[in-house]
Amino acid sequence: MPKNREWHLVARPHGWPKPEDFALVETEIPEPGPGQILVRNLYLSVDPYMRGRMNDAKSYLPPFELNQPMQGGAVGQVVASNAEGFAVGDHVLHSFGWREYAVVDAKQAVKVDPEQAPLSAYLGVLGMTGLTAYAGLLRTAEFKEGDAVFVSGAAGAVGSEAGQIAKLKGASRVVGSAGSDEKVKLLVEEYGFDAAFNYKHGPVAEQLAAAAPEGIDVYFDNVGGEHLEAAIGALRVHGRATLCGAIATYNDTEPTPGPRNMGQIIGKRLTLRGMLVRDHFDLQPQFVAEVGSWLREGKLHYRETVVEGIENNLEAFLGMLRGENTGKMIVKVG
Numbered sequence: 001m002p003k004n005r006e007w008h009l010v011a012r013p014h015g016w017p018k019p020e021d022f023a024l025v026e027t028e029i030p031e032p033g034p035g036q037i038l039v040r041n042l043y044l045s046v047d048p049y050m051r052g053r054m055n056d057a058k059s060y061l062p063p064f065e066l067n068q069p070m071q072g073g074a075v076g077q078v079v080a081s082n083a084e085g086f087a088v089g090d091h092v093l094h095s096f097g098w099r100e101y102a103v104v105d106a107k108q109a110v111k112v113d114p115e116q117a118p119l120s121a122y123l124g125v126l127g128m129t130g131l132t133a134y135a136g137l138l139r140t141a142e143f144k145e146g147d148a149v150f151v152s153g154a155a156g157a158v159g160s161e162a163g164q165i166a167k168l169k170g171a172s173r174v175v176g177s178a179g180s181d182e183k184v185k186l187l188v189e190e191y192g193f194d195a196a197f198n199y200k201h202g203p204v205a206e207q208l209a210a211a212a213p214e215g216i217d218v219y220f221d222n223v224g225g226e227h228l229e230a231a232i233g234a235l236r237v238h239g240r241a242t243l244c245g246a247i248a249t250y251n252d253t254e255p256t257p258g259p260r261n262m263g264q265i266i267g268k269r270l271t272l273r274g275m276l277v278r279d280h281f282d283l284q285p286q287f288v289a290e291v292g293s294w295l296r297e298g299k300l301h302y303r304e305t306v307v308e309g310i311e312n313n314l315e316a317f318l319g320m321l322r323g324e325n326t327g328k329m330i331v332k333v334g
Contacts, residue, residue, distance in 0.1 A: 004029045005310050006069040006099035013054050016251045016321075021054075022314050025069075030103045031080075037092070037104050038080040044097040044310075044331040045073035045123040046317040051250045060276055072097035073128060075112060075119045076333075086111075093122050100310055100333055117295065124157050124328030125295065125302040126288060128277055133161035133220075134287045135280035136242040138169070140273050141218045143240075145170035148212055150231055152176075152199075153222030155183035157302075157328035158244060160191055161291075162220045164300050167192050175211045177204065177227065179323045186326065190301055205230035215239075223248045229259035232270065241272045250321070303327030309334050 032038045074097035083106035092109040096102035149166040153159045154176025176196040187196035195211040219231035224246025249256040294300035305325035307316040320329040
């Protein structure tokens with residue numbers, strides 16, 4: 001009989017996660033109960049928010065339990081069903097990743113169509129990361145045609161889509177930051193950003209001022225830290241910022257100092273608003289319809305970094321934290 005392999009958190013990381021904080025455990029393949037389906041996972045997502053769930057701290061999601069399988073977005077195929085509306089062979093999106101097989105309550109699974117888009121796209125460009133970009137730009141930042149937009153972490157799954165949506169919706173200028181010259185080139189040549197810079201090449205504030213000399217109206221923040229301070233300086237009167245992530249600080253062991261120019265928020269009447277994608281699921285049908293049509297028409301581009309094998313799930317996660325991915329980091333289970 002085949003076995004199930006699943007990743008467990010066995011110790012809470014202090015600072016950067018270490019391999020010994022995790023274990024790949026072999027278990028029996030579970031049986032679905034009434035109203036449940038058994039899914040063989042095909043693609044798994046690794047995302048920055050997972051680092052926060054490894055801490056035993058109160059947050060918007062409960063922490064991962066020790067010595068239990070971790071969770072995350074996954075797309076798989078139904079191999080057994082005790083639930084109405086789901087048949088063997090259906091493909092579904094669910095949140096029980098980090099494992100080969102998962103028992104999922106029917107109400108926690110969403111059918112996806114491999115004819116409409118590649119299955120991995122439902123974890124990225126058409127998934128939670130895509131909806132984060134869409135809602136974060138259009139609703140949280142209240143983007144409007146003619147706005148100048150700055151996106152940090154712009155070569156990542158969320159940032160690359162946010163910048164492209166801004167262009168498609170009529171931004172006057174879109175600027176992005178990334179961590180390598182190759183990613184900067186990608187932002188301009190493939191994703192259509194008007195300008196981009198490598199934040200490792202000098203102070204972010206100076207590079208942003210050169211890339212957007214007239215300032216910005218909207219900042220989409222995936223990084224925090226120095227980037228947020230630079231954006232506050234560059235935002236024009238009544239500018240808006242969506243605070244989506246702060247990957248620069250996720251592995252800090254001491255509290256991170258805030259931006260030193262907070263006083264500008266008052267004088268410029270800025271709006272800085274945090275966002276969680278789960279508050280915006282009502283936009284899902286509109287998002288899938290609009291972004292799906294852009295994809296079919298070739299107007300919106302995306303990249304994926306695919307790591308093969310469940311045994312490499314942890315390395316994919318750590319690589320994503322180190323910025324080694326271009327676009328969405330995906331694990332192909334095999």
